[in-house]
Amino acid sequence: MRRILWVTFVLLTIGILGPSVFGEEERWIRIGLIQNQSTLELTTFQAGEQLVAVIDGIEQAIPFEGTQLIFTWDGQQILVNNVPVSAGRIILKPGTSLLGWNQRRYRGELIVTAINGKLQLVNRLLLEDYLRGVVPKEVPPAWPLAALKAQAIAARTYTAASFNRHGKDGFDLCAATHCQVYGGADGETPMTDEAVLETAGQVIVYNGKIISAAYHASSGGYTKDAAGVWGFSTPYLVSVPDWDQNSPYTAWNRALDWNQVQGLISRSYPKIGRAYRVVPEAYNSLGYCTKIKLLGDLGTVTVTAEQFRVLLGLPSANVQLGMVYGPEPWIHLWWVPGRNYPEAIILGNSATGMTVEVLSPPWDQPDAWAWLRDKEPVQLVIKGAGYGHGVGLSQWGAKGMADAGFNERQILEYYYKGVRIVSLDEVR
């Protein structure tokens, strides 16, 4: 008897410590799909399917017919198709088909919880299955496999660093851009599945710790130091020349209506009053603004290019600026790196940007802007490059490197300096 107990104990211990229990293939994650709902509609995809649920901790069959389960809260209980079922939490286990919500299918469990009289829906599933629903939301599945694998490892690393990010709400990550966009099982593709499977469990570490795996679409020529964008330096997030030459975002233009710009500035910086001009204050070696002064009738404020990008919803922070003044004849001011005053031209037509006359305003006079006093700002004109914050892995750069024959490790070690790729099991 004692011997049997001892053997059982040894087997249990091996089971608990061994990789089959704690290995990456067994790691679960909770994704918050939606909160604060008065009704939730879940579906199965096979009529008459038997569903098992854990209701308030007890496993039992859930009463329903057809394919639809409508969850509501009556003030005291969660109702399923109008039948009171639970006072707190229902964990739905998938049957022969996957469970569905909002016209999408999800792997793993769907968990309905009542919180303060409202319903919350969480998808609890294996980390690797979750990544199958993330990678195709980030990069086109038709890209070369090495680029997909680099993305899979970066997304896994980002996820591992974000476990419990929404802990106070009872889940790990949300399914939106705030954390990482996740489309459930319907977004899965054979090639992105292969990228996840072939890199299973792999994460990026620096000095043995999981890195903050920042990534973006395309840097516009050079990736950025984290210090310049977020204000704190990170040894592995440093600027490197990008392989994003074939990105569709290498150059972009915006002409924003000045009233719209004024509104956005007032909302974020009400203290400066009505904004009447924006002026570059500093440039980097590539000729893009690093600091921009916003001038208003009550004061001024200087923002970083990254704050400017977020303020105006621009594709990237690599910007050069100009302003158009009206009414006709339209005057276009264009700031050139290294000069205190902008170039000024008269535009024949504000839409085509056709130059009619180059001006020489009295910029050296004490009241240098007085010559423009009869004009009002009409547009803010921006020329830029890149898409995203520019820090860490460049997705279009990863594609460029993969096209040139580099593998996922070479790609990741290029964009994240001094890192290693290891199994998640080695880290925890």
Ligand SMILES: [Zn+2]
């Ligand atoms: Zn989130």
